[in-house]
Amino acid sequence: MGEYGPEAIAPKDCIACGHCVAVCPNEAIDHSLTPLAGQLPISEFNKFSAEEAERFLRSRRSIRSYKKTAVPREKLLQLVEIARFAPTGGNTQGISYVIVEDKETLRKATEMTIKCLENDPVLGTRYHAIVDAYREEGTDVILRDAPSLILTTAAKEFKNGRENSIFSLTYLELFAPSLGLGSCWAGGLEFYALMEDSPMLELFHIPEDKVITGAVMVGYPMYQYKRLVDRNPLDVAFFSPGKVTV
Structure with a gap:
């Protein structure tokens, strides 16, 4: 395959994932779309033990109380930089990402969401306490x-926009604590912002050919958690052909 990679064999099947270059033990494969020079040797990094990985994942918390301290742009850029490495469909x-720091714009976004809830006969009743x-x-x-x-955005016609955004923002959320930051999905805002004709597209200056596909709040946590909380007991079954597991 040499410098041309597997696309020389099946060019229509290549998705530029870089696996062919990354897996070669002798650095004998290069790829014009994912060059060997841009790949980092995994041997230079220590892997988590199973216990460390479990504690790392379980320590992630949704942060709903933030300090008023502004987050430096360098850290916000670090978050979206790691988010772009998340897996995506095919x-x-x-x-793309839009970072919003302006307090007045954030206030307007909240006000728009509240008005949306107020004007909806079903949601207004369900979420009256929030309003x-x-x-x-x-x-x-x-x-x-x-x-x-x-915010994450994607082209209107891009069918994987929401799913890929979820993957990306999940990476962002997991990375945030390493920078001393906390995060939480802005589900209430997403309900309104993800509408194709949402006024928030104009509020956040989203290009006409794109839509909002996800939203996560970020800031310094007001409180620090001291323990790992438990969840509901595991509910799992192994499938066996011809049998029904109850």
Whole structure:
């Protein structure tokens, strides 16, 4: 395969994943789309033990109380830099990021979401407590007074936009604690922002050919967790042909 890689054999099947270059033990394969020079030797990094990996994953928490301290742009850029390495369907990638730091814009986004809930006869009833807390007490449970919001965007016609964004923002969330940061999915805002004709597209200056595909709040946690919490007991079954597991 030499310098041409497997695309010389089946060019239509190549998705530029770089696996052919990464797996070769003798550095005998190069690829024009994923050059050997841009790959890092894994041997230079220590792997987590199973116990370390378990504790790392379980220590991730959704942070809903933030300090007022602004997050330096260097750290926000580090977050989206790691997010772009997340796996994507068929290596399609296709995700862009918008980092929002302006407090007034974030306030407007919360206000727009609250109005959306108020004007919806079903959601207004279901989430009246959220609306009342905001209107009566100024309590923002949409963006939690987080100093930063990170949006993912993708082309309107890109069918994997939402799924790839979920992968990417999950990487971002897992990486955030290593920078002393906390994060939380902005589910309330997503409900309104992910609509194809959402006014938030204009608020956040999203290009006309793109849509918002995800949203995560980021900031310095107000509190530090001291323990790993438990979850519901594991519910799992091994499939056996011809048998029904109850």
